[in-house]
Amino acid sequence: MTVPFLDLKAQYGSIRDEVHQALAQVMEGTAFASGPAVAQFEKDFAPFCGCEFAIGVGSGTEALWLSLLALGIGSGDEVITVPNSFIATAEAISFTGAKPVFVDIDERTYTMNPELLRDMITTATKAIIPVHLYGQPSDMDPILRIAQEKDLYVIEDAAQAHGAQYKGRPAGSLGIAGCFSFYPGKNLGAYGEAGAVVTNDASFAGKIKMLRDHGQERKHEHKSIGWNARMDGFQGAILGVKLKYLPEWNEARRQCAQRYNQLLKNSSILTPMEAEYAKHVYHIYAIRSTKRDALKNALAQKNIYCGIHYPVPIHLQPAYAFLGYQNGSFPVAEKCAQELLSLPMYPELSPRQIETVAAAIKEFRHNAA
Ligand SMILES: *Cc1c(COP(=O)(O)O)cnc(C)c1O
Secondary structure, eight states: BBBBOOOOOOOOHOOOOOOHHHHHHHHHHHBBBBSHHHHEEEHHHHHEEEEEEEEEEEEEHHHHHHHHHHTOOOOOEEEEEOOSOHHHHHHHHTEEEOOOEEOBBBBTTTTTTGGGGGOOOTTTTEEEBBBBBOOOOOHHHHHHHHHHHHHHHEEEEETTTOOOOOTTEESSSSSSSSEOOOTTTSSSSSSSSOOEEEESOOOHHHHHHHHTBBBEETTTOOOSOBBBBBBBBBHHHHHHHHTTTHHHHHHHHHHHEEEEEEEETTSOOOOOOOOOTTTTOSSSSSEEOHHHHHHHHHHHHHHHBBBBBBEEEEEEEGGGGGGGGOOTSHHHHHHHHHEEEEOOTTTOOOOHHHHHHHHHHSSSTTTTT
């Protein structure tokens, strides 16, 4: 049996007719850049995130970048985030002219360690971007408390956490902005590139709307220098179809995670922890092994395909060498980067596939020299 890391075809098959109809409607209406399908999706996605406003943009990277710009963040400013994210989190900061500053993570949840946060704040700090990695919200209350005390903005990188909750509140609704990616492999994935910013702040929402459309509120009236960061009409239509199924798909992911947890319980493998404050939506189901690379290869030999998120932390990437961090700067993130292995995870993963993966992991000689 082959177990792919991700199988987008399985899901497409289950919604094919609806998707084709929605796409045909966009073509009949010829609204290819933004338009009614995007507007309808925004109207549906905002309440899903517990927010008043959702603004569709071209990608998750743009959602982060425009959010920072809308808050006036730029050259001379510092923004604190974690080193164990997809590089886009840091890139968005860099593209405003500001400097990314990293803080280490919690050893069990792999999200920002709030206890280390205070030490990283300087007079130049303007914002904090916690990343809800793998679909589990960061521990937001202490982060929000520190931000309030120091007068800093909190932008949630919720690119992996559509539908996740922190103490019953939806991911994305806790800071000034929640930034989502609809990259095809995400829990809510488009059939191309797309993203969104959600917020409860009307003035901030207005700024994002202007920034994504060349700084204009009305046609030919450019109030500020913006960008072309609109959501594609086809993507809005597809996301509108898929959003209805997202709660059910997230539930299926949670069940897959529980099956893995059960089957791996008495092995030497460290399974993911769902924090007491969190509803985890398992964008990624990551285990830890000190023999990670050998285990990954052994599984691939059996046609079980895993991923690594992420093998090199951002502060050790060549692109960020200029920040002057080194090996040892963030010991927890660095250790996790060497040990974490992302197992196959998608809503349509079958119990038999999960059993196959778990059996292969247990057969691997974890303690061999
Ligand atoms: C996917 C992702 C992004 C970037 O989103 P794109 O839509 O690919 O631009 C940003 N942050 C995190 C944590 C992500 O997983």
